[in-house]
Amino acid sequence: MIILKNAEDMRSWSSSQRNNGFAIGFVPTMGALHEGHASLMRSSIADNNASVLSIFVNPTQFAPHEDFELYPRTFDDDCAMAENLGIDVLYAPTASEMYPINYSTYVNVGGVSEGLCSASRPHFYRGVCTVVTKLFNAIMPHRAYFGQKDAQQTAVIRRMVRDLDMGIKIIEMPIIREVDGLAMSSRNKYLSVKNREKALAISKALDYASEMLTSGESDASTVISAVLGFLNNIKVDYVSLVDADTMHPVTKIEKSVVLAVAAYVGETRLIDNFKFDPKTLCEDSSVFPILEKCDK
Amino acid sequence: MIILKNAEDMRSWSSSQRNNGFAIGFVPTMGALHEGHASLMRSSIADNNASVLSIFVNPTQFAPHEDFELYPRTFDDDCAMAENLGIDVLYAPTASEMYPINYSTYVNVGGVSEGLCSASRPHFYRGVCTVVTKLFNAIMPHRAYFGQKDAQQTAVIRRMVRDLDMGIKIIEMPIIREVDGLAMSSRNKYLSVKNREKALAISKALDYASEMLTSGESDASTVISAVLGFLNNIKVDYVSLVDADTMHPVTKIEKSVVLAVAAYVGETRLIDNFKFDPKTLCEDSSVFPILEKCDK
Numbered sequence: 034m035i036i037l038k039n040a041e042d043m044r045s046w047s048s049s050q051r052n053n054g055f056a057i058g059f060v061p062t063m064g065a066l067h068e069g070h071a072s073l074m075r076s077s078i079a080d081n082n083a084s085v086l087s088i089f090v091n092p093t094q095f096a097p098h099e100d101f102e103l104y105p106r107t108f109d110d111d112c113a114m115a116e117n118l119g120i121d122v123l124y125a126p127t128a129s130e131m132y133p134i135n136y137s138t139y140v141n142v143g144g145v146s147e148g149l150c151s152a153s154r155p156h157f158y159r160g161v162c163t164v165v166t167k168l169f170n171a172i173m174p175h176r177a178y179f180g181q182k183d184a185q186q187t188a189v190i191r192r193m194v195r196d197l198d199m200g201i202k203i204i205e206m207p208i209i210r211e212v213d214g215l216a217m218s219s220r221n222k223y224l225s226v227k228n229r230e231k232a233l234a235i236s237k238a239l240d241y242a243s244e245m246l247t248s249g250e251s252d253a254s255t256v257i258s259a260v261l262g263f264l265n266n267i268k269v270d271y272v273s274l275v276d277a278d279t280m281h282p283v284t285k286i287e288k289s290v291v292l293a294v295a296a297y298v299g300e301t302r303l304i305d306n307f308k309f310d311p312k313t314l315c316e317d318s319s320v321f322p323i324l325e326k327c328d329k
Numbered sequence: 330m331i332i333l334k335n336a337e338d339m340r341s342w343s344s345s346q347r348n349n350g351f352a353i354g355f356v357p358t359m360g361a362l363h364e365g366h367a368s369l370m371r372s373s374i375a376d377n378n379a380s381v382l383s384i385f386v387n388p389t390q391f392a393p394h395e396d397f398e399l400y401p402r403t404f405d406d407d408c409a410m411a412e413n414l415g416i417d418v419l420y421a422p423t424a425s426e427m428y429p430i431n432y433s434t435y436v437n438v439g440g441v442s443e444g445l446c447s448a449s450r451p452h453f454y455r456g457v458c459t460v461v462t463k464l465f466n467a468i469m470p471h472r473a474y475f476g477q478k479d480a481q482q483t484a485v486i487r488r489m490v491r492d493l494d495m496g497i498k499i500i501e502m503p504i505i506r507e508v509d510g511l512a513m514s515s516r517n518k519y520l521s522v523k524n525r526e527k528a529l530a531i532s533k534a535l536d537y538a539s540e541m542l543t544s545g546e547s548d549a550s551t552v553i554s555a556v557l558g559f560l561n562n563i564k565v566d567y568v569s570l571v572d573a574d575t576m577h578p579v580t581k582i583e584k585s586v587v588l589a590v591a592a593y594v595g596e597t598r599l600i601d602n603f604k605f606d607p608k609t610l611c612e613d614s615s616v617f618p619i620l621e622k623c624d625k
Contacts, residue, residue, distance in 0.1 A: 040494040052350050135575070137439035138458075138492035144433040162434075163493075170494045196434035197459075198336040198466040279431070 034116040036123045040171040043124050047085075047173040055082035059174035061165060064088040065105040065219035066114050069209040073178040074118045076206055085172050086115045087124040089131065093139075094160030105222050124172060131167060140166045142196070145280045146189045149293055150304070153270050158189050165190055169199060176202045180209075182216050184291045184306045188280050208305070210236065216305045223301040231266055232298045235305045238263030242292055246309045251286045260294065270295035270302065277308055286311050330412040332419045336467040339420050343381075343469040351378035355470035357461060360384040361401040361515035362410050365505040369474040370414045372502055381468050382411045383420040385427065389435075390456030401518050420468060427463060436462045438492070441576045442485045445589055446600065449566050454485050461486055465497060472498045476505075478512050480587045480602045484576050504601070506532065512601045519597040527562055528594045531601045534559030538588055542605045547582045556590065566591035566598065573604055582607050 037043045050057055058077030062070050077084040088111055095101035108125075115123055139159050146158040169177070179187045187205045194201050209217045214236035215229070224232060238260040245256055253274040260272045275282050277289040286309070293306040333339045346353055354373030358366050373380040384407055391397035404421075411419055435455050442454040465473070475483045483501045490497050505513045510532035511525075520528060534556040541552055549570040556568045571578050573585040582605070589602040 040496070044494075044496045048347075051344075051347055054348050133491075135440060135488075136492055137441065138489050139437050139439075140434065140493075141437060142434045144431060167492075167494045170496065192431075193434050195429075196432055196463075197436075198340075198463045200336070200340045200466065 034112070034120055034123055036112070036125060038126055039130050040126065040167070043085075043122070043126075043171040044173065046122060047171070050083050051173060056175045057081060057173065058084040059087070059168070059172050059177045060084070060120075061087045061089075061168050061177065061179075062111075063090045063104065063219065064111045065107050065222070066111045067209075067217045067219065067221075069180050069182065069217040071114065071118060072206050072209050073180060074115065074120055076204065077176065077178050078119045080176055080204075083121045084119070085122045085124055085174065086120045087126075087168050087172070089124075089126055089164065089168075091131075091160055091164040092128055093132070093163060094154075094157050096154065096156060099154075100220075100223075103223075105219055124168070126171075131164070139163045140193065140197075142189050142193050145192045145278075146185070147280075148282065149185045149271060149273055149275065149280060150295060151185075153295070153302075158186070161186060162189065162193050166193070166197075169201060174201055176204055178204050178206060181205050181308070182208045182218065182304065182306070184277075184293060184308070185280055188278065208307075214240065216303070218303060220301055220303065224298060228299045228301065232301075232303055234263050234267060235294050235296060235303060239292060239294065239305055239307050243307055243309070246286065246292075246311075251311065253282070253284050253286060256286075256292065260292070264294075264296060268297040270297065288312070330408070330416055330419055332408070332421060334422055335426050336422065336463070339381075339418070339422075339467040340469065342418060343467070346379050347469060352471045353377060353469065354380040355383070355464070355468050355473045356380070356416075357383045357385075357464050357473065357475075358407075359386045359400065359515065360407045361403050361518070362407045363505075363513045363515065363517075365476050365478065365513040367410065367414060368505050369476060369502055370411065370416060372500065373472065373474050374415045376472055376500075379417045380415070381418045381420055381470065382416045383422075383464050383468070385420075385422055385460065385464075387427075387456055387460040388424055389428070389459060390450075390453050392450060392452060395450075396516075396519075399519075401515055420464070422467075427460070435459045436489065436493075438485050438489050441488045441574075442481070443576070444578065445481045445567060445569055445571065445576060446591060447481075449591070449598075454482070457482060458485065458489050462489070462493075465495060470497055472500055474500050474502060477501050477604070478504045478514065478600065478602070480573075480589060480604070481576050484574065504603075510536065512599070514599060516597055516599065520594060524595045524597065528597075528599055530559050530563060531590050531592060531599060535588060535590065535601055535603050539603055539605070542582065542588075542607070547607065549578070549580050549582060552582075552588065556588070560590075560592060564593040566593065584608070 058081030060073045060077050090104050140162040191203045242256050242260050257272050273293050275291050277291050289310040291306050291308050295304045354377030356369045356373050386400050436458040438458050487499045538552050538556050553568050568590050570588050573587050585606040587602050587604050591600045
């Protein structure tokens, strides 16, 4: 596995892959890798001729009071995992490489980025869209892999890719969970034993709501009230039922929706969600068909 | 010459060029082509294996009261000029292709985009940066050619390309002028015979200022006052002496600067400028060395 540290070297590698007609897969991360990231890497490696993993804890998507300094950094373990899985290039630029003096360009996506996480983290998606644009430009991937846990993020990135004619296929992979149901997250490391137990309320609430929806409940406020009933012991940021494409709240469940939760367990902010399509009356697994590798 | 109308077809053509190791040059325009555009096309054709011209009158860089509807459209003449010069692809997307329903993504460049033209046209550079990003993503050029007449635009695009790791070489070509000195512009077509005569004051003022600077004048306000003295008969938008990199106003001329003028002649807004480097005591011609074509 090659480790590259700046955009010029990264582009040079990717250009040579493209000159050879190879398809490039890309998994963007902030490191502290877990099985959720591993599932993205495995898909990228299966679908493409060459795969790039990025590790960059992006300062522009954290507010000053958030956990940028504290965010877990496990670079050596991350490298070992990526190399074992078969990643070809690890792109790990420094903050000064990514944001040089007089840095002043940002990518803003409206509409789909409003509500949900952006209410409590107003600059979050500006930071995400900007860094993902920079990573896309350096890596020039054909396909990029995101986890469904960050469902709004994937919707925002999809909109950005469409709007800016980026020509990259965005693939969303299902949420990977611990045995007891907790959605995997790098931030789970922050949880004390007691709070780890409390955090289970989120996935239990979503499980219950999933049963309501598959049983035919179509009123959003009824479902949201039921979810809130599970979350008495933690500080809820939001519980929302939104259209899966636009991320706008719905009152009736008539097409594909996302039931999304964000809550603070102690100091730790956790998110989780599931997608539901009333047409099939079952959870939308978001498993995309495995694409054939490019012939050239 | 091939004419392409959507981003997917454009990317497909560019990908095949890149797969063959060809260098792609790109000249973005709003059509109504004149000798200034021709000089950009000639450079692109000389420097690259294949050249793309875009023609798109971009609605997002016009304010509602501006001349979007009126802007000259001379598509057939433009095609003839491009084909005669040897352009390989004309990319001419429609507005609905470029800005589909729910379009919501914009690229903002701060700092260098402030002052000068953005004072009277506050959304101008947001529109320019967004459309240029879209065109770059569809065309995937190695080099892109801009005219020095839009000096701030080139500085803004350069900053955007650096900040977003676009990996495209931005080449600025000298201003092309009519025999009597008026900077060529698609908007010159709006001028009545009388206003065409009045408009000459701009280039005459810049000529005079150029002589002051080459004679060693280093006080910005003295130069600006002299320029304003020439512009009594037209409505000045701005006369500014700015740093050539940052586009911030300077009070003393100590490094490379741009003396930039915008003024209304009748209803028509015209811009002009020249660059001056006090180290060489001569006008900075901004002629870049011709680059070798890519071997692969």
